Every structure is written in C-alpha cells, then in structure tokens.
Amino acid sequence: MARAVELVDLCKRFGAFQAVDNVSLTVEAGEIFGFLGANGAGKSTTIRMLCGLLAPTSGRASILGIDVSKDPEGVKRRIGYMSQRFSLYDDLSVRQNLRFFAGVYGLHGPEARERQAWAVSMSGLEGKQDRLTGELPGGWKQRLALACAVMHQPKVVFLDEPTSGVDPISRRRFWRLIDEMSQGGVTVFVTTHYLDEAEYCHRLALIHAGKLVALGTVSELKSVFAGHAVLEVVAPRVADALDVIASQPWALETSVFGTRVHVVVADADLGRQQVEKCLAAAGHPPTSIERILPSLEDVFIHHVERAEAARAGAKP
Amino acid sequence: MIRLRAVIVKELRQISRDPFSLGMLIVLPAFMLVLYGFALNFDVRHVRLAVQDRDKSARSRELVASFTHSTYFDQVASPPPGSDLAAITERRVARAVLVIPEGYGRDLAAGRSTPVQLLLDGADSTTASTVLGYAQALAGEENLALVTEALASSGGDVVAPLRLEPRVLFNPELESTQFLVPGLIGFLLMITAVLSTALSVVREKERGTMEQLRMAPLRTAELIIGKTLPYLAISLLATVIILVAARLLFGVEIRGSLLHLLVAVLLYLFGALGFGLFISTLADTQALAFQAGLIASMLPAILLSGFIFQIRIMPAALQAITYLVPARYFLVILRGIILKGEGLLTYWHQVVALAIYGVAVVALASVRLARKEH
Numbered sequence: 306m307a308r309a310v311e312l313v314d315l316c317k318r319f320g321a322f323q324a325v326d327n328v329s330l331t332v333e334a335g336e337i338f339g340f341l342g343a344n345g346a347g348k349s350t351t352i353r354m355l356c357g358l359l360a361p362t363s364g365r366a367s368i369l370g371i372d373v374s375k376d377p378e379g380v381k382r383r384i385g386y387m388s389q390r391f392s393l394y395d396d397l398s399v400r401q402n403l404r405f406f407a408g409v410y411g412l413h414g415p416e417a418r419e420r421q422a423w424a425v426s427m428s429g430l431e432g433k434q435d436r437l438t439g440e441l442p443g444g445w446k447q448r449l450a451l452a453c454a455v456m457h458q459p460k461v462v463f464l465d466e467p468t469s470g471v472d473p474i475s476r477r478r479f480w481r482l483i484d485e486m487s488q489g490g491v492t493v494f495v496t497t498h499y500l501d502e503a504e505y506c507h508r509l510a511l512i513h514a515g516k517l518v519a520l521g522t523v524s525e526l527k528s529v530f531a532g533h534a535v536l537e538v539v540a541p542r543v544a545d546a547l548d549v550i551a552s553q554p555w556a557l558e559t560s561v562f563g564t565r566v567h568v569v570v571a572d573a574d575l576g577r578q579q580v581e582k583c584l585a586a587a588g589h590p591p592t593s594i595e596r597i598l599p600s601l602e603d604v605f606i607h608h609v610e611r612a613e614a615a616r617a618g619a620k621p
Numbered sequence: 622m623i624r625l626r627a628v629i630v631k632e633l634r635q636i637s638r639d640p641f642s643l644g645m646l647i648v649l650p651a652f653m654l655v656l657y658g659f660a661l662n663f664d665v666r667h668v669r670l671a672v673q674d675r676d677k678s679a680r681s682r683e684l685v686a687s688f689t690h691s692t693y694f695d696q697v698a699s700p701p702p703g704s705d706l707a708a709i710t711e712r713r714v715a716r717a718v719l720v721i722p723e724g725y726g727r728d729l730a731a732g733r734s735t736p737v738q739l740l741l742d743g744a745d746s747t748t749a750s751t752v753l754g755y756a757q758a759l760a761g762e763e764n765l766a767l768v769t770e771a772l773a774s775s776g777g778d779v780v781a782p783l784r785l786e787p788r789v790l791f792n793p794e795l796e797s798t799q800f801l802v803p804g805l806i807g808f809l810l811m812i813t814a815v816l817s818t819a820l821s822v823v824r825e826k827e828r829g830t831m832e833q834l835r836m837a838p839l840r841t842a843e844l845i846i847g848k849t850l851p852y853l854a855i856s857l858l859a860t861v862i863i864l865v866a867a868r869l870l871f872g873v874e875i876r877g878s879l880l881h882l883l884v885a886v887l888l889y890l891f892g893a894l895g896f897g898l899f900i901s902t903l904a905d906t907q908a909l910a911f912q913a914g915l916i917a918s919m920l921p922a923i924l925l926s927g928f929i930f931q932i933r934i935m936p937a938a939l940q941a942i943t944y945l946v947p948a949r950y951f952l953v954i955l956r957g958i959i960l961k962g963e964g965l966l967t968y969w970h971q972v973v974a975l976a977i978y979g980v981a982v983v984a985l986a987s988v989r990l991a992r993k994e995h
Binding site for chain 2: 358
C-alpha cells in the first residue's frame, strides 16, 4: 500500500530565503503525525506544498501515492485541509456553511444530508444549526471547521495549527476527535507549536529554519538524553546562576525555564555535587537541585541549539 | 453542477445577509442617475437677460419681444438709463444685458444701420458662447425680417434667397439628457459590476476562505461562474431600475428592441464583471480592490468612452487608449438602440469588440485565479 504522505528532498525558496530545506519523511496510514517548530520555521509552507497550494522549488511530495505536482486535483479530492484561520463564512449560519462545503465537495442527495448530520453531531452543534457562525465561540468554530474539512471523508487530513487561539478544554476535545479519526484509519498530519500537544502525536518531526532536525516517536526523541541526566536547578538569581553553570566544562547543555535552570550532565550524582559547589562558590547557593525526566521542550531546545551551532560552524 | 450550485447559493445568501451592499448595488445607480441626469445638463435655456430699452419705440419693443418670446431668454430686469450695467452681470442678476440705444426706431425708419449692444458674462465660456450664438441667430432673424419688409415696401418682389430648414432626427428637441442618459447607464453599470465581483473575491481572500475554496476540488470555471451569475442578476435588476427612472424622469424612451438591448447589456456586464474578477486577483485587501476598481472603471467610463467628451476630437494617443474601454462600444450600441431604434446588427463591430473584451478579461482572471503561488 502506498504511503499516506511522502516527502522527498522537498525544498522551497522565497527569493534568498530558504523556507523549507531538503525535508524528507514518510507518514504511514492512520498515523497522527506532528510537525513541530517555532513560528516561521517552515511548517505552514510545507503543509501548503503538500496540499498543492504552493509549488515546491525542488523535490517531490506525494499523497497516497499520487504526486502532488502531477495531479493536484486528484490530491485535493482525497485530502482534507483546515487552516489556523478556521476558514468558515462568518456571515452564514452553521447549516449554510455545512451545505456549502458539502456542495463544494460534490456531495448530494441522501449522502450530503447524512454527512451534514454527522458533521453537526461530531462538532457538538446540535440545536445550533441556525446560529450565525461568526457568533460561535472559538472552540465550536474550530470543530465546525474540522467537520467541514472532512465532510468528504478524506483518507488524509492536514491541519495547520488547528488549535491556535482556542481554550484548553476545547483543545482537549479537539484532540479526542483527531484520535477518533486516526482510529478510523485516517492519517492526520498536524502542525503545532504547542509542545504539550505533541504528546498526542504518534510520531513527531521537529523543524527548525526549514530543516528537519529530529524525527521519531516521543520516547525516541527523548532518548537523545540516554546516558545523560537532566537536572533542574532552582536558584534565587536565575540569570547569574545560568552564567556560572554554563561556563563549566561538565555542563553539556543549559537552558532556562522560568525560574529554573535545566542542566544536562553525564552523571546525575556527580553533576549535582558540581552544580552545588560552583554556585556556592559564586555566591548563589541553589535552593534545590533535582533530577527530572527530560521534557519535549528539553529535546526541542537540544536540537535547536545543535542546529544553530552547526549553522554557526558552517558560516565562519 | 452540484459544486456550481453550491457556490451560487452561498453567494446569494451572503449578498442577502448584507442588505446595505445590496442596496448600494441596486438603488445607488438609480440615485446617481437622478443626480447626474439633472446636474449634467448641457442645454442652455432661460438665460437671465436684462434689457435697457432707451428707445421705447414700437420697433425696440419688437426686438425685445423676439428675445423674450424664445425659450432661450427670460427678461429679469429693466435697468433705467445711467445705471451701472457691468454691475448687473457682476452681481449675477443677469447673464446678458441688451442695450437698445435712443433713436433705434427712428434710424431704422430712415433706413440707417443702427447698433444694438449685448453685454455678456464670459466667466463660463461654454455657456457664454452658446448664449452669443442664440443672440446672433435672433438678431439675424430680426435683420432678415427688417430687410424683407423694407424691400417689400419699396415695391420689390422679394424672396429670401436661402432658407435653411433643419430637421433634427432622433432627438428633435436637442436635449442633452437624451444623449447623456445612455452614457450614464454605461458608466453606472460599469462601476457597480466591477466593484461587486472585485470585492466579493477579495473578501474571501481577506477572511482566508479563498484558501479553503482553492483546497476544495472546485474548478476555476465553477468558481468564476458561481461568483459572477448572482451579480449579473443584480446588475440586470439595476439596469431595469435605471431605464425606468430614465423614462419617468427624463422621458428617455427605448425606441429599439428590448431583446437587443438585453443582449448588449449582458455582453457589457460580462466584461465588467470579468474585469472586477481580474482586479480581485491583483488586490489583497478590500480597500485596495475598492479604490482600484473605482478608478479603473469610473475614469475610463467617464473620460474615454465618449460619454461626455467626444472621442473624435481627442489626441491620437488618447484615442488609441479608448479602444480598450468597453464603455466606448457599449455607448454607441446603447445610443443606437435607445435613441435611434436600431438593431444590434447595425453595430456588429461594437458587439464583436465587447465580446472580445469580455473573453479576454475573463481569461486573464481565470489564469490568475487558477495559478499556483510561487
């Protein structure tokens, strides 16, 4: 069976700016695939190329075995797409939006009615079909937008930052819908910059400055710290503490999380003593030092710093 | 078909949700017709005339009567001898002052040539030259009558050698509204049609729904037709309202076939709506689309269409540009059908030109709409 999504050396250049730089990856059918990166890292550009909205500079993308640049219309019929803007018509009612999207996807007769009823129950908008879409709260709009995007029962769904600007409870509910779709065999390709949401994904790709910097399951990604320990240091003056620790040769990586400093060391017990000693010597004795399980954020920062270092090395 | 119907239904629902815009599209053209129809009147009638008759003879009264009995002049003042005549035109009491000197009747009876003075306000040169023309024509008639009379009394059998008998066809009263209203219709339809499609597509771009439409398996043709048909219907309705208003207010009758008129209007609207679509593929915001649409539709339709300024007397470069202005062709057809009662066949050149224009702009718009971003 053809892969749900396949990218081979995909590149996009806007003038001198390399938005997407040689990205290759595959997504299997039924996977929830998370595409992570900061704003401007190239997530949306990639997704727009996959949907045939944007022509790649070089490389190839295929969906369900269909080359996007060769048969964009064939791809469009088989995929669903929802952008961060929940592109619904605010000046139409819920029912009118559903009817429009059903019609645009060529649904008619009993099938159209059935899919619209399904969309209403899926988005939890029973009894609100005559409300103006513009008056709906964000979470409802978001679910309605998803329902409209999958009205034609596509096998692959692309979601571009689908949860931006939505409250946490709605976000949770939204991810439950995505999970259900995946269990029904639908492949979900979703971009986000919320790292907590990445935990819902089966596999993740980290993208930084257009480059793919890491790819794997959540636990695979966290295993970059295998053989190391991550210590969380609480000290009264974070910035000073960070400077002190970062200058030590045994501190492999350091980063600040609010009032805490995360330090990657080779050995947990030895590292703890070294941190305590150097901070005390500098006059900032730590309040606490604890070994923690690395979070995705640690993983993300690790990869971004490595990528930045590689770039700095490449450009002397 | 299902997809096309979905787009049309959606478009109609959005239009009906926005009664203000709908009103702008339908009522505003009729309102503008009234405004422009009354304001844009090139006819000079009932010119205010002051008469200083220092002679007060039967002859002088006869001359005054020949002026005031025409519809061109109304006598508004009779300044006594010695009053400041320039002040009368300065204060705009009258546009012209006719001064008949003392001894006018006596000199005529004696067979001597006698001067009559006309003071004219030349601030508005167009009107002034028209008024001068009227005055000269009236004086000429009076002269001819006097000469004929004099010759007759001396016993000669006199026939005026040349008599021009003008008969004005199609607009016998020479009312400029008859000529202007068709131009106005072309101008108003152009603006509303261009703006309606231009704004409708750009609105989708601004709200991000355009991207969703481009993601849907919707053909460019389905999008274009779906977006255009509802506005075509609205513009046709606006046309009917304009024509009814033109009939009721200005007495502009349609002498030709209504079917031919419909075909011409449809062809013109097709090009105008297509041009609106094309603008919408270039502009990214509604404000920009509105300005671009207004300027690109209004200025050529007023200045380069033959609506007000005759194309024949424009500089050659400007004349060349007018060939790209659809209103230029439409006006010729419209005047022909409305004023002369002629059929479309007479104007097949213009019909073909309108068709070419429509196909060209719609092709341009579809290429721009279908294109992928790079």
